[in-house]
Amino acid sequence: MTKEINVAILGASGAVGTELIELLESHHFPVANLKLLASGRSAGKTLLFKGQALTIEEVNEGSFKGIDLVLASAGGSISKAWAKTIVSSGAVMVDNSSAFRMDPKVPLIVPEINPQAAAEHQGIIANPNCTTIIMAVAVYPLHKVQPVKRMVVATYQSASGAGARAMEEVKIQAQAILNQQTPTAEILPYPLAFNLFPHNSALNELGYCEEEMKMINETRKIFGDSEIRISATCVRVPVLRAHSEAVNLEFEQPFPVKKAQEILASAAGVKVVEDWQKNYFPMPIEASGQDDVLVGRIRQDLSHPNGLELWLCGDQIRKGAALNAIQIAELLLQENLLHPSKTVAVSVGQ
């Protein structure tokens, strides 16, 4: 029997935090005690776990005592602020923020792709960026068969990428527009309802935003291939919670479409959704709430003999964040990588 462990969620009240709670329950994760942590703003609120109302506590120095696993999803600065406390308290932190993703000492893991990297952890494992995970899950099965040389991606990113309040904001804006009123924007810089705009993360000197650089750098790290050339255009669209991506892949040699379809049809974490007769392909409303990344329109790139085009949608909150974190946690459990000293002691003792 799996030993039950003590789990804390840091950032429990957010869109990803609430999804983490749901997934711990639906995945029958062996939770002894679940502690919900957040900023002072959310402290005192209650959330249900296995039918029990748990009160969110404000995170403090003592919060992680006795905790084996921390699932952090409260943003980079919070993760940075508490990482030392968490690790020195003996817990392993699966961090959903970007704080440690490119740290060479921190494994960046998509369990379908590089589970082996988890063994190298030193207390922190990073969960990749949502847009990157969704793309990586669909592209890696092809990359494994014939290395991808170059990728050009355009994204269609849902409001959930900016959190639960952005999802609420886009609905309020839509209602205003339908009422012939002028929408206002507070969470996102411009109205998103019936509109779209390039991703609003900080731009570097080459004109790439952070979200695009995450796709470039994190994909290389996850694939373990620093040679792969990537360009991305990240765009926010008025969709609630699943991201879509148009992915152009270039290989060294032609990659037959049929072969790509077969590989993806049997790939873990991928569901091929293609009905060419009905013009039916992945859609974000259908990807929402699903574990798999939906992939379709797998076709030859007409502009390049070695190119393939893919169209994909994935739930940004689920596989793009919470589900991947839970899968990492499950991997840690399974490989006895969670809280190594304790785990070893337990193994010896039993």
Added chain:
Amino acid sequence: MTKEINVAILGASGAVGTELIELLESHHFPVANLKLLASGRSAGKTLLFKGQALTIEEVNEGSFKGIDLVLASAGGSISKAWAKTIVSSGAVMVDNSSAFRMDPKVPLIVPEINPQAAAEHQGIIANPNCTTIIMAVAVYPLHKVQPVKRMVVATYQSASGAGARAMEEVKIQAQAILNQQTPTAEILPYPLAFNLFPHNSALNELGYCEEEMKMINETRKIFGDSEIRISATCVRVPVLRAHSEAVNLEFEQPFPVKKAQEILASAAGVKVVEDWQKNYFPMPIEASGQDDVLVGRIRQDLSHPNGLELWLCGDQIRKGAALNAIQIAELLLQENLLHPSKTVAVSVGQ
């Protein structure tokens, strides 16, 4: 003084038709008489032109008698059905449908790009596909300086591309979703509000939809360059009336970003919208109602030394359709290409 001519709009009640009426007025197009034509369904309705209510007539064999210019925007089958009657009645037809675009005898014109092609017309001039026009206007100024070798495009196409009723449908769907009801889809195959899906035009055996093939084939014809290699992924998004596009360009040699920015800043029909400090770039709500194609995020493609990335938005009804048609009509007038025999007689007579 410009001679006034008799103009007919075929498909007057549609989204493009009503925009054509507005543009004839705001451009002070020298209209002697304006005849509004449509199917029986719209006949009898009235529309305002220069403060006067004009009644839409059902198109028939005698509709084009005495007409000098027909602006057709009622779909391919209607254009095909009436083209012979129009041309044999002595009028020139500027056709917004796809019916004649790839006909080698029919010029396909974007006035900023290939106005010279108008001289070859034999009674019909085709107005290109909206997505193609918007892209072509922004890419051609660069192509002229250094030929584009390859383009990979992902589009974000508004509901207006499927007509006025699709724009209405997406609003009704949005209201249903906000009211926690299930949206229904009649004009488009799937609900578009808070969703998106690959363009629903017919797919060919390679998996490209008609809209994508239009971008490929029409761009080649407009640019007069059959060598240019293009791939496209066309996607409908819940935006009302402007299309956006992420365009990846590959040249023979590096194309300095600064040079591209300078070229586009002075290009006809283009407005560069870039505030890198504020993360402010083209947005469809801001492109709506504007004549110019808004271009921004002009940057080096990090995946290719000879690549550039562009982000653009253009009003699908305006430059993507009605405005381009009016500009073709103005070109015909200016170059004495409208109704050549008559124009010549007038020139001689005056």
